[in-house]
Amino acid sequence: MNLRRSYLVGIVLVALSAVLSALAYPEMPAEMATRWGASGEVNGQTPKLVALSLLPGLSALLLGAFAVLPRIDPLGENVAQFREQYDTFVVLMLAFLAYLNLVVVAANAGYEFEIAQALAPAIGTLYYYVGVLSAHAERNWFVGIRTPWTISSDEVWERTHERVAPLFKLAGVVAVFAALVPAYAELLLAAPVAGVALYATVYSFFEYRRVGA
Structure with a gap:
């Protein structure tokens, strides 16, 4: 595009x-x-x-x-x-x-639906594409996994993003699945991506120490 x-x-x-x-x-x-x-x-x-x-x-x-x-x-x-x-x-x-705005308007117009279920596919799509973006992102200050250790080393940046790209895609799939289990929707939408972010931070720290950057 x-x-x-x-x-x-x-x-x-x-x-x-x-x-x-x-x-x-x-x-x-x-x-x-x-x-x-x-x-x-x-x-x-x-x-x-x-x-x-x-x-x-x-x-x-x-x-x-x-x-x-x-x-x-x-x-x-x-x-x-x-x-x-x-x-x-x-x-x-x-x-x-734009879709979120539509959901809010529809809910206030009297249409009855589960908010988390309505948002799950859109959130899942966004998470999945973050995985795609992570697989291609080069070191920069605004996009990607930006920790002190990834920003300081091209090698740590590349290795960290290689690790987390498929995990973000998996988090996207889980988020879409949340539409089918509304009782656990909030957990399925938030927990996987939070886990990926935590893993990325810890991994980048230890990878930085390993490569001696």
């Missing part, structure tokens, strides 16, 4: 999310449900102007940030080596936020 097309898609996704919020505004309650507990009960509400502005606004900010980061990264030339995967991740992240 080339740069111009990917960011055009990103702009369209942000615009669609903003249009959805604008169209939904008159129909939404003054206080919108924005947080749900493990059993699906509402445990947090937000004024509708804030709730409907938050995700489109966040999407716009992220799109701008993702466009700028490779230009200000001291290792920006490395980002160019996996720019296709980077740009695809940007689109997937913005698509996820």
Whole structure:
């Protein structure tokens, strides 16, 4: 996916999310449900102007940030080596936020469904692609497993990302499976990716010591 097309898609996704919020505004309650507990009960509400502005606004900010980061990264030339995967991740992240906005609007419009089940496939897809991105990412300051030890050594960076790439993909598969077992959905969505992050941190430390970087 080339740069111009990917960011055009990103702009369209942000615009669609903003249009959805604008169209939904008159129909939404003054206080919108924005947080749900493990059993699906509402445990947090937000004024509708804030709730409907938050995700489109966040999407716009992220799109701008993702466009700028490779230009200000001291290792920006490395980002160019996996720019296709980077740009695809940007689109997937913005698509996820647009979908999340849709889920929040639908839930507040009275449609009944399990929030965790609705989000599980989208979260799983995002986790899986983080695995794809990890397999291609070169050392940089903003994307990937950025610990003091990976940032300090190309070899540690490469070995750590080789290890965690399939684990992130596995976490994505587990997250999708969470849609089938709503009683354990939150655990299946959070625990695997948290475990991968912890493993990556510990592994990079010991790998750095092993290679004597």
